[in-house]
Amino acid sequence: MRHAEFDKQKVLRAAMCTFMVNGYAKTSMQDLTKATGLHPGSIYCAFDNKKGLFIAAIEQYQLDRTQQMQQLFTNERSALDNLRDYLGLIVQEGLSCDATQSCLLTKSLSEMGEQDDQIKQITCEFLQSWHQALSQIFERAKQQQLIPQQSDSQFLAQYLVMGIYGLRTVATTQPCIEVLQPLADKLLRDLISG
Amino acid sequence: MRHAEFDKQKVLRAAMCTFMVNGYAKTSMQDLTKATGLHPGSIYCAFDNKKGLFIAAIEQYQLDRTQQMQQLFTNERSALDNLRDYLGLIVQEGLSCDATQSCLLTKSLSEMGEQDDQIKQITCEFLQSWHQALSQIFERAKQQQLIPQQSDSQFLAQYLVMGIYGLRTVATTQPCIEVLQPLADKLLRDLISG
DNA sequence: AATATTCTTGAATACATATTCAAGAAAGGA
DNA sequence: TCCTTTCTTGAATATGTATTCAAGAATATT
Numbered sequence: 001m002r003h004a005e006f007d008k009q010k011v012l013r014a015a016m017c018t019f020m021v022n023g024y025a026k027t028s029m030q031d032l033t034k035a036t037g038l039h040p041g042s043i044y045c046a047f048d049n050k051k052g053l054f055i056a057a058i059e060q061y062q063l064d065r066t067q068q069m070q071q072l073f074t075n076e077r078s079a080l081d082n083l084r085d086y087l088g089l090i091v092q093e094g095l096s097c098d099a100t101q102s103c104l105l106t107k108s109l110s111e112m113g114e115q116d117d118q119i120k121q122i123t124c125e126f127l128q129s130w131h132q133a134l135s136q137i138f139e140r141a142k143q144q145q146l147i148p149q150q151s152d153s154q155f156l157a158q159y160l161v162m163g164i165y166g167l168r169t170v171a172t173t174q175p176c177i178e179v180l181q182p183l184a185d186k187l188l189r190d191l192i193s194g
Numbered sequence: 195m196r197h198a199e200f201d202k203q204k205v206l207r208a209a210m211c212t213f214m215v216n217g218y219a220k221t222s223m224q225d226l227t228k229a230t231g232l233h234p235g236s237i238y239c240a241f242d243n244k245k246g247l248f249i250a251a252i253e254q255y256q257l258d259r260t261q262q263m264q265q266l267f268t269n270e271r272s273a274l275d276n277l278r279d280y281l282g283l284i285v286q287e288g289l290s291c292d293a294t295q296s297c298l299l300t301k302s303l304s305e306m307g308e309q310d311d312q313i314k315q316i317t318c319e320f321l322q323s324w325h326q327a328l329s330q331i332f333e334r335a336k337q338q339q340l341i342p343q344q345s346d347s348q349f350l351a352q353y354l355v356m357g358i359y360g361l362r363t364v365a366t367t368q369p370c371i372e373v374l375q376p377l378a379d380k381l382l383r384d385l386i387s388g
Numbered sequence: 389a390a391t392a393t394t395c396t397t398g399a400a401t402a403c404a405t406a407t408t409c410a411a412g413a414a415a416g417g418a
Numbered sequence: 419t420c421c422t423t424t425c426t427t428g429a430a431t432a433t434g435t436a437t438t439c440a441a442g443a444a445t446a447t448t
Contacts, residue, residue: 003394003395003445005395005396005444021308021309022308022309023217023219023305023306025217025219025220026219026309028434028435028436029435029436029437030434030435038396039396039397039398040397040398040436040437040438041395041396041397041398041437041438041439042395042396042397044436044437044438045395045396049436049437050436050437099308106304106363107304109366109367110300110301110304110305110363110366111217111304111305112217113366114215114216114293115215115216115220123367124367127367128367155376158364158373158377159377159380161360161364162357162360162361162363162364162377162381163356163357163360164360165359165360165363165364166355166356166357166358166359166360166361166363167356167360169300169304169356169359169360169363170352170355170356170359172303172304172307173303173317173318173321173322179352182349183352183353183356186353186384187356190380190384197415197424197425199414199425199426222404222405222406223405223406223407224404224405232426233426233427233428234406234407234408234427234428235407235408235409235425235426235427235428236425236426236427238406238407238408239425239426243406243407244406244407
């Protein structure tokens with residue numbers, strides 16, 4: 001027996017970045033071999049084909065993002081303070097003007113959702129689980145009596161998801177803090193004010 | 195002298211729909227000749243190349259959307275009622291699950307903004323002018339004393355733009371009225387409540 | 389050390405795609 | 419009616435791309 005030589009996580013993160021910058025269609029296998037350091041044969045051996053590598057990269061993206069969120073919200077602070085920091089992070093990502101800081105899920109859904117049912121299903125599922133994670137945070141805020149008891153956590157999370165989608169798109173056209181921060185601030189205010 | 199035979203608007207709208215469904219990269223010249231009824235030579239004669247046709251299609255899209263908005267807001271009703279209907283229209287578009295009802299500007303910006311400065315500039319400019327049009331509507335609402343005098347029309351318009359971006363993305367993952375309508379309703383409430 | 393197994397390499401293949409161009413068709417002016 | 423001009427046609431070209439595969443290299447086992 002002989003083991004594969006490459007570091008799968010490194011390869012997937014490199015592919016991830018390439019797909020985020022170029023999109024799926026405009027990323028060539030040549031781009032991917034350059035970014036990952038793998039030769040075509042190795043890629044096809046490990047991931048079947050270009051789409052297989054793409055899906056694996058999306059799954060790695062979801063893994064990374066999920067871990068990041070768990071770290072951000074695992075502490076003894078108020079859930080609202082954590083939410084404020086989380087929105088601050090998204091503002092920062094928007095300011096960075098760095099495509100690798102954007103959302104691979106919504107980007108892929110926008111590019112391929114209409115043509116590829118599998119990609120649509122995977123991205124939608126991952127975005128839903130993000131929505132669920134946010135729901136639980138609002139649920140905790142309700143238990144901590146930080147928001148009214150009659151609040152609908154699911155709905156608040158959905159509204160926040162909507163706001164973040166919107167914030168990220170605004171950031172594409174106007175990546176400046178004078179625009180993004182007031183939007184994020186009002187979004188948080190509107191969420192907790194009933 | 196001899197005049198061109200084809201109807202430019204029809205051609206541009208056909209190309210527009212094709213680009214909306216497939217995206218730019220995945221739309222082949224063959225797709226475009228089929229959709230427009232033009233032969234390659236005619237397309238290259240009239241629009242230089244694929245990108246030229248794409249830009250012309252985007253400009254037609256902006257023209258159509260601008261006219262649509264002017265019609266929706268040109269009446270004697272309250273600006274807020276008009277805004278409510280406008281959001282209702284966007285909810286309807288989201289429910290339709292029809293790619294040709296989505297926003298070509300944000301889709302193109304997401305796909306190509308990172309790679310093509312010209313496309314980025316054009317789409318950003320058009321999205322800005324949409325923002326401006328909404329600003330004027332809030333300005334009118336202020337004059338009609340429908341919203342507080344100290345309201346910042348620019349900011350309200352920016353927040354509405356953010357909300358609509360978000361609403362459209364939510365619609366991609368959950369095109370059902372039970373999800374979209376409450377989001378749109380809260381968005382409008384949050385806008386006019388200070 | 390020898391051998392079997394698995395991984396790696398990268399040139400070759402097969403296919404798709406954007407673009408060109410020269411010949412043909414239609415329209416207007418003399 | 420003839421001729422010039424302009425538009426149309428679509429096959430040909432040149433380029434790019436995803437994928438394959440057979441030979442070579444590395445590892446583990448006997």
